Amino acid sequence: MAGTPGIALGAPPGRRVAVLGGGVAGLTAAHELAERGFEVTVYEARAFGGKARSIPVPGTGRDGRPDLPGEHGFRFFPGFYQNLPDTMRRIPVAGNADGVWSNLISVPEARFSRRDGDDILLALPDGITSPTTPEAIRETIAGTISTLSKMPPAEAAYFANRLLVFNSSCDARRFGQWEHTSWQDFVHGHERSHEFRAIVSRSLTSIMVAAKEDLASTRTIGAMGEQFLGNPLGIGNDGGLDRVLNNATNTAWIDPWVQHLRGLGVRFELGARVDELTMRDRRVSGARLAGGSTVEADYFVVALPVEQARKLWSSQVLAVAPELAATERLFVDWMNGLQIYFRAPLNISRGHTAYVDSPWSLTSISQNQLWTHSLNSFGDGTVADCLSIDISDWHTPGIVYGKPALECTHEEIFREVWAQLSSHLNDREQLLRPADVHSWFLDPGITWQGSRNANADPLLINTAGSWDARPEPHGAIENLFLAGDYVRTDVDLATMEGANESARAAVNALLDVAGSPAQRCTTFRLRRTPELEPLRVIDAGRYAAGLPNMFDEPA
Known part of the structure; x- marks a missing residue:
């Protein structure tokens, strides 16, 4: 050309x-x-779709079936997303009144799995009375966290108060103070119990928002907590708290999108x-x-x-x-995916799972239970399930080879991930069986360079x-x-x-x-609890005077 x-x-x-x-x-x-x-x-x-696309596993299709679907890492669509769902509704799919948006389904639970300890199965909030006062908000959040996570009540109350501090903070404080404070420092994670650090300081950031608690700003993570925990009924949300697609991403979303854009006259140069x-x-x-x-x-x-x-x-x-x-x-930094394909269905969680004590900060979801087209319609026809895993920490040594993921060969990464998963899931019953493993697939953006990996798709x-x-x-x-x-x-x-x-x-x-007269794109903003707006007005005055937030008690 x-x-x-x-x-x-x-x-x-x-x-x-x-x-x-x-x-x-x-x-x-x-x-x-x-x-x-x-x-x-x-x-x-x-490839179109970028890190959101699904990736065919080369050479796995048989007898007219498509290749097994791999991916850069699993993805989810929180209910507070508004901009992306608006676009998805405008991507037509035959039989779907709301386009590819109708391919989103809500998951009912999340699992926090402990190594050599009791796991926590969290039913995602449903039917909790929407609190209307600061004290009610604090008590509701504390009670919910304590009940669902088995966190000591005093620490649950402490965390609820920290969330209230953020939710009642004015914009000037959010940008002037909390933007420059790490989430770990804000919740004083280094001073709290192991349970608190595991659930609040680490797992909530990795499973919910793909962030690192010692680096991420409180302004950003606090805003996510405002959506997940400060809005227990999902008021104003586009859908369920945690949603996923009902098929491989390209099938359910990306391919129909590209096709629609071609119909609108868009040209593509791959x-x-x-x-x-x-x-x-x-x-x-x-x-x-x-x-x-x-x-x-x-x-x-x-x-x-x-x-x-x-x-x-x-x-x-x-x-x-x-x-x-x-x-x-x-x-x-690196956050990439590994998919393990199984010949038998998995029974881990009806949603996402966080492996709280895993050195590599693993999270996963088993996909076949959520897809309208069974995985046996892919590959050689014998795959019954896929555990899609995100590896969030590539720098901490593992439990098998004593090396971080970025220094492990692809085979070593698989074996290390399997060992970390097994130590969490097989300590009470055998949820993972080696004999059921069909194959595995690592994000092709990870390439072995002889002594360490390179990554074409950092985050x-x-x-x-x-x-x-x-x-x-x-x-x-x-x-x-x-x-x-x-x-x-x-x-x-x-x-x-x-x-x-x-x-x-x-x-x-x-x-x-x-100078176009065309209508501008609608943009949506994150929700804030309206009942707290008077407190934010008060906080604006306190911040301007150099005073802390009224709920900001000493650690």
Whole structure:
């Protein structure tokens, strides 16, 4: 290709948009722009859907069945997500009145599994009376946590109070104080019991929000607690507290999405890796692809992960938009998936499981119970279940080889994960049987380099104080717009919701620059308990006066 690959010839001036990256952010931007009459081409280096896609396990299909479905890591769609479900409702699927949104199903429980200890099966909150006063909120949360988690009542009450401190904090305190305080420091996790640290400080962050308790900001994790624990009835939620898709991600969501976008006129260029943005005056004049061809367009939406996007910030780019240099301070780490396929059904949990004492911070979900199409319709027909596991800590030594995951071969990773799972699940009854294992599959983004692994798909990790390093969706470069979960969003986490929200903001900025009369994208914000708003007003005065939150008692 040469000249203007993928851009429709004859497109009206000022309407050509090149979307660089085909993950959730890129597909969302393409969707919103195409609906508003823009000529859109999506350039993607590897696969559409990005880290959200499902990944066929090569060579496993037999007798006309598709390959077994693998994935970068399991995903879930909390009920407080609003932006992404809105998009999903606009992706048509035959027989579904609400499009691919109808492929979301709620799970009824979560399991916190202990090594050599009693496991906790949590029925996800249902029917709890919605509290209306601070004291009622504190008592309800404390009682629920104490009952469901077996946490000592005094510590449950302490945690409930910490959540109340955050929920009643004004915006100025959230950004000025809690943004710069780690979650672990906020809950004083290092001073509490093992049970408290395991459930509140560690597992809640890893199973709910893919974060690390010693790094993540209290502003971000507190906002997630506000959604999960401060809203026990799910008031205003889009659906159940914890939802998953009813089939492999590509089947249930990504493939119908790409098909719909093609129907809207979006063009797709797969295998197109962007190496450079060329500048003229204060505008991007082109995007150079690997191989030497150049993409020309009126507007460019960079919808790449931060570790890829910041490679494009050349000296010419930074001369116009020096604030983008701060993205170098954003931290990425590893959180990747391993799938184990079984010949017999599993009976672990009817939802997600956190392995509280696992050195590698493992979480999992068994998928066949949740899918409308049984896993025996994939592969060789003998797979009855799949345990999809997220490995969240790649730096702590394991229990078998004494090495962190990043220094283990793929076979060693599987054996280590199996040992950590077994130590949690088989201490009372044998829930995992080696004889039932059919095969396993590690995220192909993990590649062995001879002495350690490399990772093509790291995850942005929220860190205290990182808000200042996050860019806005549009800055000084007139025709450049940013979409991705590292851009400033209300959810402020590496999530599909954040990617979708950021793309909506980027499109709205583009519409403003283009002078378009099209209706702006709707954006949704996280819910706050309205009964606490008077306390936030009081807290604004206290913060301005240098006083702590009224509920902020000494540890």
